[in-house]
Amino acid sequence: MAEKHQEKEWIHGLLMIITCLLLLAAAPRKDVFRGAVDAAGLLLRYPEYPAVVLERGAKSLSSWFAEKSVLVERLDFLEKENSRLKLAWSMGSAAHLKQELERYYGYARVTLREPLSWWSEARINKGASDGVFAGAPVLHNGYLTGRISSLGENYSWVELITSSSLMVPVVIEETRDLGVVAGDGEGGLWLLYVPEGRSYSGGMTVSTAMVSEALPPGIPVGSLSPDKRKTGGSYYEWKVIPGANLNQLYALEVYGEGTEGGGLK
Secondary structure, three states, rough: HHHHHHHHHHHHHHHHHHHHHHHHHHHHHHHHHHHHHHHHHHHHHHHHHHHHHHHHHHHHHHHHHHHHHHHHHHHHHHHHHHHHHHHHHHHHHHHHHHHHHHHHOEEEEEOOOOOOOOOEEEEEEEOOHHHOOOOOOEEOOOOEEEEEEEEEEOEEEEEEOOHHHHHEEEEOOOOEEEEEEEEEEOOOEEEEEEEEEOOOOOEEEEEEOOOOOOOOOOOOEEEEEEEEEEEEOOOOEEEEEOOOOOOOOOEEOOOOOOOOOOOOO
């Protein structure tokens, strides 16, 4: 049995030597090997093609997800940074505006205007220690904005002319007709108790009348609008356009400040 195994080993070894010699003899003829390699590659191309396509698709999909994740993270970071910059800019602008308003002598800065009472009242940073007194008229750009309703040592509350509880005696400058203006609590201002047969035109000037002891006469309030509405009885209400910009109240002027006896500023 051992002799048979040895004979097989000798035979296998001899075959390998012969094969190597044949390959060595054919080595100078590279075209033979190239043809064989090309033929093998061509045969293997079709079975490998689906795997290659799947591999390329998987790599592309993986790269797309990775790039998308990076872009989403970068976008989130930029959005947060933008929010921080907006907040910093707003705080800087508010501080700068506050400093600018503090520089104007005789003007009070609006420190609070609550949404629920937006058209009714506002708080300013001047009070009794600054000579402000209850009932004093408050102006914005030279137009009547409201009156001081209550105050403390360093603050005051202004009741705006658009408040439904504040009624101001006025006069139509062009006709010298007397009337009363009051707000509707929603930003509108109306001339009340206009007789049915009375007719006005838009643009007529409305000012405070001389019939009130609390308000000096001649303070501009605004101008008449062409709009009017019918009320009960034989009266109309005529819309008044306030001269003060009630949407942008940053600083107000207290009329007669410092002279509680009624002297003007």
